[in-house]
Amino acid sequence: MDANGGIEIERKFDVDELAPLPRLQDLPGVQAIAEPVALDLAAVYFDTHHLALSAARITLRRRTGGDDAGWHLKLPGAANRRCEIHAPLGTNVPGEANVVPESLAQLVRVYVRDAPLIPIARLHTSRVVYALIGAGGETLAVLCDDRVRADRLIDEPASKAWREWEIELVEGPEDLLDAGQSVLESCGILLSRHASKLSRALGDRSPTAPASKQPRPTPGGPAGDVLLASLSEQIDVLHRHDPQVRQHADGAVHIMRVATRRLRSILATYHCLLDPTVVQHLRTELGWLAAVLGGSRDEQVLQRRLAGLLDREPPVLLLGPIRERLEARSEADVDTAGRSLVTALDSHRYFRLLDALDSLATTPPFTAAAGQDARVVVPDLIVKEWKKLRRAVRRAATTVPGPARDLALHAARKRAKRLRYAAETAQPLNPKRAARVSGFAQKLQTMLGDHHDSVIARERLLRLGGVDAYLRGENTFSYGRLHALEQQKAADAETLFWKTWSRRP
Incomplete structure (x- = not known):
């Protein structure tokens, strides 16, 4: 199989167009902020027409641009973590580019079954990456300043644009995320109300959160x-x-x-x-x-x-x-x-x-x-x-x-x-x-x-x-x-x- 990846641990924040970057160097363990790197990212997201993957909190996309170009499959995990699996970008022929690699398609077949996987949204992201460097020169985390343009491709097509920040751990401890969240909240910047860029792009077509599991049976219950x-x-x-x-x-x-x-x-x-x-x-x-x-x-x-x-x-x-x-x-x-x-x-x-x-x-x-x-x-x-x-x-x-x-x-x-x-x-x-x-x-x-x-x-x-x-x-x-x-x-x-x-x- 040609798929690979790891565990994704991140938090997203809603920000307005004029919000200034906070003092990230004040975060615990951070010794320096690397020079910002600008990236131009384009991604097409795939799902069934009835959004079976989105309903299961699964993301499947084909991204170009950046250092992780390729197919990305994100599966939900415990404690707000996501398991991210990659596959090579493959061909750039327009028709063939919409064919999901079998190595990833088989991992979601239990959800999509025999329904076809089709493009449901297209996102263009202008990203500026700030790497948070530790005392040993290691990258503890990155803050991504994203300006997003999104097009919904299913049902009634729609477009929207927004800005968001994303802090993702690389080699740092998880409490660095808590500290980063505290710093941003002190500036009036709160966690995003949207689970992902895709759910924001889908708007009113985004599946609602799955119903909570059945309550534990009790002796006096049915x-x-x-x-x-x-x-x-x-x-x-x-x-x-x-x-x-x-x-x-x-x-x-x-x-x-x-x-x-x-x-x-x-x-x-x-x-x-x-x-x-x-x-x-x-x-x-x-x-x-x-x-x-x-x-x-x-x-x-x-x-x-x-x-x-x-x-x-x-x-x-x-x-x-x-x-x-x-x-x-x-x-x-x-x-x-x-x-x-x-x-x-x-x-x-x-x-x-x-x-x-x-x-x-x-x-x-x-x-x-x-x-x-x-x-x-x-x-x-x-x-x-x-x-x-x-x-x-x-x-x-x-x-x-x-x-x-x-x-x-x-x-x-x-x-x-x-x-x-x-x-x-x-x-x-x-x-x-x-x-x-x-x-x-x-x-x-x-x-x-x-x-x-x-x-x-x-x-x-x-x-x-x-x-x-x-x-x-x-x-x-x-x-x-x-x-x-x-x-x-x-x-x-x-x-x-x-x-x-x-x-x-």
Whole structure:
């Protein structure tokens, strides 16, 4: 990827045309002010026609002029910080200059989906930069004196002009910003009323600030609040990790997959609080997404498990090209799963699922049960999940050992996971009880997860060793040995599960 950048920490101030520059050299740590540098900057801003990026406080622009010419993507961060990512300027051919680089487009696709990115505003800025120099000659911060001309390009085009100051940290501490703000306020210069130059350029078309998040559910509140808080939290996880999955960040697929499964599980537990047709549709689509994410994640887990098995074996017991065969198969499957995932994340089906989830969070189709007391409704729903887990465990206990027992234990694992997620939603109502139930369910899930991973590993070893290697005329001893080791691991995991289950709360 050709994108790069860093964290942007700055503050903007509204000033009039005749405002004089304050004494910046009086700021703490500032030893000198460098000679001012004049810059002529031009930028075109991109968004969807409905301003999906602006609504999410994301800025995407193509700037020429200055020492940072190129494409800039600014993503919101914590504590008024913004993560700024750059990409090269690319071609200056007019038509091609309006094509957003894929390295940046993929980072905002979860917000824009399949809507085209179009120019929405053009800004010309005459900037004078004053660098604040520290005792060691380092640049602590810069003050930019900007005179801006802006043209809105969408709906009813409009133009405006203004002046603003911007203080941005470079190598200085954050309290330098506080000091700078104090100096400016003493001169009657206040923080800008506008979040960005773009929002000022858009004027009355600029999206309003997003509504505050749902209040924390309370024991005396409606059950719908508990459900909505849990759903909103997981939908937010999907939004935040979609770009990371596209960038192949470590752990991103796992986190996004867990959020997808949590959503699907929560909808199943709380189905009586929502329109059943909405629940059915969303659970079907979330199941599809979880399966796509799972294909990539499961192969990575299996790859690590088999590699660990091989690493612990004495070399003398690894006969034939077993390591090469296992690695080649894993790499091929990882590559196939990765391509399927990329295709899915750029599909109409995925984008419509995101639309449906957003709609669910903003206008949930609640039933009358959602308005009932959470202290009554939620514990009852968790008890139902307990009962389903007990039935699943009883079925496993009475199933003959072998493939059928493996499937039954896997079904019990999924029930334990659903109980865990259900109990976690009740944390605002009864933290201690919720922690006990979810903690126990997680233990069961972990043990049965290890058992299931062993089942999958044995299937791979049997297929490669018992069939493929045999047909090639290769030595199959090591495949059989690893299969036996995995069989013992599964037996140990099952024994631990039954022991833990006997001590259930």
